[in-house]
Structures are given as C-alpha cells and as structure tokens.
Amino acid sequence: GQSLEQPSEVTAVEGAIVQINCTYQTSGFYGLSWYQQHDGGAPTFLSYNALDGLEETGRFSSFLSRSDSYGYLLLQELQMKDSASYFCAVRHTGKLIFGQGTTLQVKP
Amino acid sequence: DSGVTQTPKHLITATGQRVTLRCSPRSGDLSVYWYQQSLDQGLQFLIQYYNGEERAKGNILERFSAQQFPDLHSELNLSSLELGDSALYFCASSVEGTYPYEQYFGPGTRLTVT
Numbered sequence: 001g002q003s004l005e006q007p008s009e010v011t012a013v014e015g016a017i018v019q020i021n022c023t024y025q026t027s028g029f030y031g032l033s034w035y036q037q038h039d040g041g042a043p044t045f046l047s048y049n050a051l052d053g054l055e056e057t058g059r060f061s062s063f064l065s066r067s068d069s070y071g072y073l074l075l076q077e078l079q080m081k082d083s084a085s086y087f088c089a090v091r092h093t094g095k096l097i098f099g100q101g102t103t104l105q106v107k108p
Numbered sequence: 109d110s111g112v113t114q115t116p117k118h119l120i121t122a123t124g125q126r127v128t129l130r131c132s133p134r135s136g137d138l139s140v141y142w143y144q145q146s147l148d149q150g151l152q153f154l155i156q157y158y159n160g161e162e163r164a165k166g167n168i169l170e171r172f173s174a175q176q177f178p179d180l181h182s183e184l185n186l187s188s189l190e191l192g193d194s195a196l197y198f199c200a201s202s203v204e205g206t207y208p209y210e211q212y213f214g215p216g217t218r219l220t221v222t
Contacts, residue, residue, distance in 0.1 A: 030209075033208075033209070033210075040196075042110060042213040042214060042215050042216060043151065043198070043200075043213045044110070044213070045208075045210040045211065047208070048207070048208035048209060048210070050207075087150060087151065089151075091209055093164060094139070094156060094158075094204065094205075094209075095153050095156050095164045095166065096141075096151075096153060096211060097153060098143075098150045098151040098152075098153070100149065101150050
C-alpha cells in the first residue's frame with residue numbers, strides 16, 4: 001500500500017520561513033509533487049522532485065531524499081496569501097497519491 | 109484558471125439517487141483524473157482515463173463509474189448515493205508523460221447528499 005505523512009497544521013508569521021515535511025511509504029515511486037489549495041479552491045501545482053536534491057521556484061523550494069523516503073517544501077518570505085493547505089503527493093504510474101495535507105496559517 | 113471545466117459547480121440530491129458530474133480537460137490533454145475530497149480530508153484518487161481508455165483505478169466504489177468520450181470530456185457517475193458520498197469532486201487533466209507531470213485541476217463539483 002501507500003501512505004504519506006505530513007503535519008496537519010503549521011503556523012508562522014509574515015516574512016518568516018517555514019518547512020513542511022513529508023514522509024512516504026509506497027510500493028512504487030516515480031517522484032514527489034507538491035500542491036497548494038486555498039480554502040474550497042482547486043489544487044494548484046507547486047513543484048516536482050524526481051531525483052534527490054533541491055528544486056527552487058521563486059520563494060518556494062522542494063527537497064527530496066529517495067533513500068530516506070522524505071521530502072519537504074520550504075516557503076520563504078511568507079506572505080498572508082500563502083495561508084492555504086499544502087499537499088505532498090507521490091507520483092505512481094501516472095496517478096498521484098496525496099497526503100492528508102498541511103494547513104499553513106500565516107499571521108501578521 | 110487552469111483550463112479544466114467542471115459542471116455543475118454545486119449539486120444537492122437525496123440518498124439513493126444517481127448523479128453525473130462532467131469534466132472537460134484542457135485543450136490537448138489526453139489524460140483525465142477524478143479525485144474525491146471529503147471534509148478536512150486529502151484528495152483520494154478515484155480513476156484515470158487516457159484517450160478514452162481506463163488507465164488506472166484507485167479506491168473507487170462499485171457504485172461509481174466513469175468514462176471518457178471521443179471528444180475527451182469525461183463523466184463520473186455516482187449511483188445509490190449515501191450521505192458519506194458528500195464531498196468535493198475534482199477532475200484534473202494532464203499531458204501524459206511530460207515533466208514535471210503537472211496535473212491541472214478543475215474548480216470542482218460540491219456534492220451534498222441529504
């Protein structure tokens with residue numbers, strides 16, 4: 001089977017840096033994706049890691065360690081609009097297996 | 109706007125009824141995926157179609173079925189509805205096999221079973 005673990009909630013202040021961790025156990029693994037979802041909205045793609053290391057896209061970075069079955073999403077220079085749910089997802093033969101999501105609350 | 113459209117936006121129906129949710133993928137995308145998101149839950153993969161053929165199946169109930177038509181739009185049929193089927197149903201589309209394998213999600217259909 002497949003399972004992903006990520007914290008349910010994280011709180012940080014505006015301008016700070018926050019890291020959202022994700023550990024996974026899957027029978028097959030092609031890569032780890034991250035999606036953002038604002039309340040009631042559609043999930044939107046943030047990043048994808050297939051190989052070990054760091055991928056940077058503006059204020060967001062994502063890291064993967066395949067040997068540790070672990071990844072994280074790093075959000076820098078937090079803004080109020082970053083308050084949302086963040087999902088890690090394992091790419092498995094084309095489909096995505098999502099974690100339960102981490103709700104990030106950014107405070108002024 | 110992801111380019112993926114879903115109708116209807118909201119649906120309220122009674123237990124035991126049957127509903128059909130419709131999805132039109134982005135232009136050029138051959139893959140369509142259906143996900144269910146219950147209150148405070150993650151996204152549960154239901155089923156994937158690629159160019160009209162079923163490609164992958166998740167934990168989709170036998171009461172649920174889907175298909176993808178020649179024009180690539182897809183429909184998810186939910187029958188014998190139960191209260192627990194109340195959820196947000198998302199459709200996503202993608203260009204199969206293209207890095208970074210991004211899936212584009214539609215705005216969702218909120219189903220309420222009473």
